[in-house]
Amino acid sequence: MAKIRDLLAAGRTFSFEFFPPKTDEAERQLEKALRELEPLGPSFVSVTYGAGGSTRERTHDIVVHINDDMSLTAMAHLTCACHTRAELTEVIQHYGAAGIENILALGGDPPRDLEDPPPTELAYANELVELVQQLDGFSVGVAAHPEGHPKSPDLDSDRHWTAEKLKGADFAITQFFFDSSAYYRLVEGLSALGVDKPVIPGIMPVTNVRSVQRMAELSGAAFPADLADRIFAVEDDAEAVRQIGVEVSTQMCADLLAEGAPGLHFYTLNRSTATREIYENLGLGRGPAA
Numbered sequence: 192m193a194k195i196r197d198l199l200a201a202g203r204t205f206s207f208e209f210f211p212p213k214t215d216e217a218e219r220q221l222e223k224a225l226r227e228l229e230p231l232g233p234s235f236v237s238v239t240y241g242a243g244g245s246t247r248e249r250t251h252d253i254v255v256h257i258n259d260d261m262s263l264t265a266m267a268h269l270t271c272a273c274h275t276r277a278e279l280t281e282v283i284q285h286y287g288a289a290g291i292e293n294i295l296a297l298g299g300d301p302p303r304d305l306e307d308p309p310p311t312e313l314a315y316a317n318e319l320v321e322l323v324q325q326l327d328g329f330s331v332g333v334a335a336h337p338e339g340h341p342k343s344p345d346l347d348s349d350r351h352w353t354a355e356k357l358k359g360a361d362f363a364i365t366q367f368f369f370d371s372s373a374y375y376r377l378v379e380g381l382s383a384l385g386v387d388k389p390v391i392p393g394i395m396p397v398t399n400v401r402s403v404q405r406m407a408e409l410s411g412a413a414f415p416a417d418l419a420d421r422i423f424a425v426e427d428d429a430e431a432v433r434q435i436g437v438e439v440s441t442q443m444c445a446d447l448l449a450e451g452a453p454g455l456h457f458y459t460l461n462r463s464t465a466t467r468e469i470y471e472n473l474g475l476g477r478g479p480a481a
C-alpha cells in the first residue's frame with residue numbers, strides 16, 4: 192500500500208475508478224475489468240460509494256479485496272450524505288484497521304429513490320476531510336468540478352469552496368469534462384486563490400453516447416457540439432462510437448500531460464477496453480491483450 196500524497200510527490204499518477212456492482216453478473220464483470228487493468232500497473236484504483244444505498248458495504252469489501260488480493264493500491268470513496276459523524280468515524284476506522292490509507296472525501300447526494308433517507312450530519316465534504324485528518328494515517332482527496340458543481344450558485348463560489356476544502360486535503364480529482372480548457376481554468380482559479388495542490392483530471396472515454404450524455408447532463412459537463420455531431424453520425428455502429436471516443440480521449444490526455452497535469456484518473460465504468468486502448472495509444476502500458 193502507498194499513500195497517494197506520496198505517489199504524487201514522486202511523480203505523475205495514473206488511476207482507474209470502479210463502482211460496486213449490484214448483481215452477481217456485474218460482480219464478475221468488475222473482477223474481469225480489475226484483472227485486465229491490473230497488468231497496466233496503475234498508481235492506484237478507487238471504488239465509489241453509494242450514499243444511503245445498498246452497495247455501501249460492498250465498497251468496503253471491494254476496496255479491502257483489491258488491497259489484500261491484488262498488486263494494487265486502493266482508495267475508498269466516502270460521502271457525508273446519509274451518515275452521522277459517529278458512523279463515518281467507524282467506517283474510516285474500519286478502513287484503517289484493514290490497512291487502507293487513502294480516502295476520497297465527498298459530500299455525496301442522498302439517493303433519489305429513498306423516501307426517507309437517513310440523516311446527514313456533516314454538511315459538506317470539507318467537514319469529512321477534517322474528520323479523516325483527525326483520525327490520522329490517511330491521505331485524503333476531494334472532488335473538484337471544472338465547470339462548477341451543478342448546485343453552486345456560480346463558478347466563483349464553487350472555486351472558493353473547492354479551494355477551501357483542498358487546503359485541508361492532499362489532492363483533488365475532477366469531474367469528467369470534454370473541453371480541457373475547463374480543467375485549465377479550474378487549476379488557474381485555484382492557484383489564484385493560493386491553492387496549488389495536485390488536481391488530477393478525471394477522464395471519461397465516450398463508449399456509449401446516450402449514457403455519457405445523460406451523465407454529462409447530471410454532472411454539468413458540457414458535451415461539445417462537434418463531438419456530439421461526430422458521434423451521432425455513427426450512432427448505430429457501437430464500434431465506430433468507441434473508436435471516436437478513444438481517439439478523442441487519447442488526444443485530450445496527451446494534451447493534459449503535455450500541459451503538466453499531475454496524472455490521469457479514468458472513469459472505467461467497470462470496463463477495461465477503452466482505458467487499455469488509451470493507455471496503449473499514450474505509450475503508458477502494455478495495452479489491450481491480443
Ligand SMILES: Cc1cc2nc3c(=O)[nH]c(=O)nc-3n(C[C@H](O)[C@H](O)[C@H](O)COP(=O)(O)OP(=O)(O)OC[C@H]3O[C@@H](n4cnc5c(N)ncnc54)[C@H](O)[C@@H]3O)c2cc1C
Nearest residue numbers: 239240268297298299315316334340343349352364365366
Ligand atoms: C472524482 C469524483 C468522485 C465522486 N465519487 C462519488 C461517490 O463515490 N459517491 C457519490 O455519491 N458521489 C460521488 N461523486 C459526486 C459528488 O458526491 C457530488 O458531486 C456531490 O453533489 C458533491 O460532492 P462534493 O464532494 O463535490 O461536494 P462539496 O464539496 O460538499 O460541495 C457541494 C456544493 O456545496 C458547495 N460548498 C462546499 N463547501 C461548502 C461550504 N463549506 N459552505 C457552503 N457551500 C459549500 C460547493 O461549492 C458545491 O456547490 C464524485 C464526484 C467526483 C468529481
